[in-house]
Amino acid sequence: MPLLQIAQLSKRYGTDKYALEGIDFTVDTGEFVAIIGPSGAGKSTLLRCINHMIPMSSGDVVFADASTKSFNATQLRAHRTQIGMIFQHYNLVNRLSVIENVLHGRLGYKSTVAGVMGWYSNAEKQQAVEILQSLGLSEQMYKRCDQLSGGQKQRVGIARALIQNPKLLLCDEPIASLDPSAAKIIMDTLKDINQRLGITIIVNLHQVDVAMRYAQRIIGINSGKIVCDAAPDAITPTIIHEVYGSEAGELILDFGEQYAQA
Amino acid sequence: MHKLDFFTQKRLSFGLFVMVLIVLTYATIIFTEYNVAKGFTSIPKAVRWATANFYPDAAAIKKLPAILAKLSDTILMSVASATVASFFAFFVAIFGAQTTRINVWFSVFARGIATVFRNIDVSAWALILLFSFGQSSFTGYFALFFVTFGFMVRVLIETIDEVSTDSVEALRATGASYFAIITQSVIPSCLPQLVSWVLFMIETNIRSATLVGILTGTGIGYSFDIYYKSLNYNAASLVIVVIVISVSAIEAVSNWIRRAVL
Amino acid sequence: MQPTTTIIVRPWNAATLILRITIISLVIITGYAFTTFNTRGVDFWAGVDMLGSNFSALLLTPYLKNITFDVMVHNLFITIGLGFLTTIFGAAIALGLALLAAQNLAPRWLTIIIKGLTAFVRAVPTVLWVLIFAVSAGLGSVAAVLGMTFHSAGYLIKAYSESFEEIDNGTNEAHKASGANWLQIVFKAVLTSSATALLSWTFLRFEINFSTAIAMGAAAGAGGIGYDMFMASGFYLNLHEMGAFTYAVLAFAIVLEAGATRYKASLSK
Ligand SMILES: Nc1ncnc2c1ncn2[C@@H]1O[C@H](COP(=O)(O)OP(=O)(O)O)[C@@H](O)[C@H]1O
Ligand SMILES: [Mg+2]
Numbered sequence: 001m002p003l004l005q006i007a008q009l010s011k012r013y014g015t016d017k018y019a020l021e022g023i024d025f026t027v028d029t030g031e032f033v034a035i036i037g038p039s040g041a042g043k044s045t046l047l048r049c050i051n052h053m054i055p056m057s058s059g060d061v062v063f064a065d066a067s068t069k070s071f072n073a074t075q076l077r078a079h080r081t082q083i084g085m086i087f088q089h090y091n092l093v094n095r096l097s098v099i100e101n102v103l104h105g106r107l108g109y110k111s112t113v114a115g116v117m118g119w120y121s122n123a124e125k126q127q128a129v130e131i132l133q134s135l136g137l138s139e140q141m142y143k144r145c146d147q148l149s150g151g152q153k154q155r156v157g158i159a160r161a162l163i164q165n166p167k168l169l170l171c172d173e174p175i176a177s178l179d180p181s182a183a184k185i186i187m188d189t190l191k192d193i194n195q196r197l198g199i200t201i202i203v204n205l206h207q208v209d210v211a212m213r214y215a216q217r218i219i220g221i222n223s224g225k226i227v228c229d230a231a232p233d234a235i236t237p238t239i240i241h242e243v244y245g246s247e248a249g250e251l252i253l254d255f256g257e258q259y260a261q262a
Numbered sequence: 263m264h265k266l267d268f269f270t271q272k273r274l275s276f277g278l279f280v281m282v283l284i285v286l287t288y289a290t291i292i293f294t295e296y297n298v299a300k301g302f303t304s305i306p307k308a309v310r311w312a313t314a315n316f317y318p319d320a321a322a323i324k325k326l327p328a329i330l331a332k333l334s335d336t337i338l339m340s341v342a343s344a345t346v347a348s349f350f351a352f353f354v355a356i357f358g359a360q361t362t363r364i365n366v367w368f369s370v371f372a373r374g375i376a377t378v379f380r381n382i383d384v385s386a387w388a389l390i391l392l393f394s395f396g397q398s399s400f401t402g403y404f405a406l407f408f409v410t411f412g413f414m415v416r417v418l419i420e421t422i423d424e425v426s427t428d429s430v431e432a433l434r435a436t437g438a439s440y441f442a443i444i445t446q447s448v449i450p451s452c453l454p455q456l457v458s459w460v461l462f463m464i465e466t467n468i469r470s471a472t473l474v475g476i477l478t479g480t481g482i483g484y485s486f487d488i489y490y491k492s493l494n495y496n497a498a499s500l501v502i503v504v505i506v507i508s509v510s511a512i513e514a515v516s517n518w519i520r521r522a523v524l
Numbered sequence: 525m526q527p528t529t530t531i532i533v534r535p536w537n538a539a540t541l542i543l544r545i546t547i548i549s550l551v552i553i554t555g556y557a558f559t560t561f562n563t564r565g566v567d568f569w570a571g572v573d574m575l576g577s578n579f580s581a582l583l584l585t586p587y588l589k590n591i592t593f594d595v596m597v598h599n600l601f602i603t604i605g606l607g608f609l610t611t612i613f614g615a616a617i618a619l620g621l622a623l624l625a626a627q628n629l630a631p632r633w634l635t636i637i638i639k640g641l642t643a644f645v646r647a648v649p650t651v652l653w654v655l656i657f658a659v660s661a662g663l664g665s666v667a668a669v670l671g672m673t674f675h676s677a678g679y680l681i682k683a684y685s686e687s688f689e690e691i692d693n694g695t696n697e698a699h700k701a702s703g704a705n706w707l708q709i710v711f712k713a714v715l716t717s718s719a720t721a722l723l724s725w726t727f728l729r730f731e732i733n734f735s736t737a738i739a740m741g742a743a744a745g746a747g748g749i750g751y752d753m754f755m756a757s758g759f760y761l762n763l764h765e766m767g768a769f770t771y772a773v774l775a776f777a778i779v780l781e782a783g784a785t786r787y788k789a790s791l792s793k
Binding site for chain 3: 095096097099100103118120122125126128129142144
Binding site for chain 2: 542547557558561568572605643644647649650660670736738743753758
């Protein structure tokens, strides 16, 4: 059952060359998809077109059987509430408590007044506490976010996305700023969310080996175009070369092997 | 032709820079008809005069209550202008900042207005406002208000774009409304900086208010001017002592608050 | 199981408490301030009303009456010149004294004395320094330059010495270890590595001194365009002429600010 259909999606910033050109793919409910590609390939742009953080130039994003192309402001907000987003730099309000940052995930469901005042129901607070517990952050609940480690901050980011009760999680380089052990915890958490809660996940990664290990499906992008779309065991060195360009591809394969041996 | 080595080249360009400065300085001295000799001889004369005449005596101390009353006028005016101007500046900065603007043209307009306001010197503002408000407190109040407003719009735009861009993106992605994003993310992230800048402007305004007071006949500047013009240098020196103490005290309190809040 | 009623969203801490108290105090002081304003019989709303027509006279119909355009430009450059001179003089004094005020370069007792003195110099508004010097030098450009130089030096000593203190101590240690003496360290390590910071501070001070030079023309007989503004406002009561001066001053100030912004941008690249 398709949750998301990207149809002939193109994006051009101003009069630059196309950042995305003719992107076509479908994601089924419950899939765990990794998007790989060199920096500047258009990965972030693609994720942000899905929830309309960036307006697309042409094409369409069909989400839960609804075309989102001509959504008005209200429909757009409703669309975004169904999609959680996770960022490389966590994007928390650092001066606020962990629990308040988590509750921010509910703002999309609120009336303007309730949102402006930051009124949250007891049920919402209860859910926030439960999500924090499940992510191992009960102790940190009342800490300010600037007192947390990178891995903890990213888990707060995940909690904020989960409290939206999303159908889809978009993760833009979620482990790029983390050390390997924190990165593993985050990827395991995402895998667990995918399997236990059945939430569909699309994650941008620049580590091919991590993508191979966690994803059910890998989409490679280069210069705004899809170069490959296959299961991890179908990804061959030739394909990696195609995604990253020959020399960089060599490096990535070497590095990947070392990583696997270690 | 042989190439000069790096250090020789650097020394040469530094030498050239100093030469240009010296020539420019010399030209400026001639152009402004500044009397260098008189400048130098005036310093020892001023020191001799100050040690002989410029100290508070018993008669001056009797004037202390009147001086303190004027000082309090000046401080109150500085606080009021800084606070109210910052309040308005914050709204304009929200519309001017790249992160939170609703319209590019409005942003350009907000920045433009602020540039005009802060680049007209406070003394010029006072002279302009004399036409509307005469020698009342309003003249000084608005002169300080306009300059503070222009300055605060600029620094708050920078602050908003610096500290809240990431979290605004995250809240937008949850579907939060524009005003909820402002109250839940922009304000909590920027408020400490905002308060710190308000305190800075209060310090600045007290100094400017002295000058404005001389021009408009209000506050501590007026006290100084009266004693000075009536050659009562003992009382004038007491005004200076009072200003130094209050400026230092306010600076100390501000620094303490800044350390606690930032 | 968590009791549902006790989930606090925004826990209190010292920082938020002090922030709240500060804001509330500012609001209360502001409210009180308005009740103390000396109106001298001026009707506030009438003044606000007049503000609109005054602004349009000022900004929409500027013209010169009592001086020619050439004289105005000449006087603008006098003001710029005063700002420039006092910045250069202040910077020259500050460069020497800041080395003696930096904690990583001078003995502690010396830094405390110099920093204390400069704090005093800065706490006195520039206009008062100018008026103090005017008693022995007479009102005019000499007193203005001395007073403004004094305040600039105080400001730049603080700024420079803090820039010196920020530089990496490792560089100093390395030079010390290689047997360099104090002067060599200063020239080889300290000045070269803080040069850009010194330049930005000096430029910022030039912007300030340009403004101050206008004010000194208006309030302390230093001449230049500030004096013209003072005459237009207090003597000729001519808003249109005031408008012409305002545009002249604004034009140069905006050029300065744009220059500073450009410079900053080129540094961060
Ligand atoms: N806001 C923007 N304005 C203009 N060009 C942009 C903007 N964001 C990204 N780009 C360009 O679009 C292309 C794709 O960028 P991005 O999606 O960030 O790639 P990736 O996430 O794969 O590194 C790049 O060439 C980048 O320079
Ligand atoms: Mg990216």
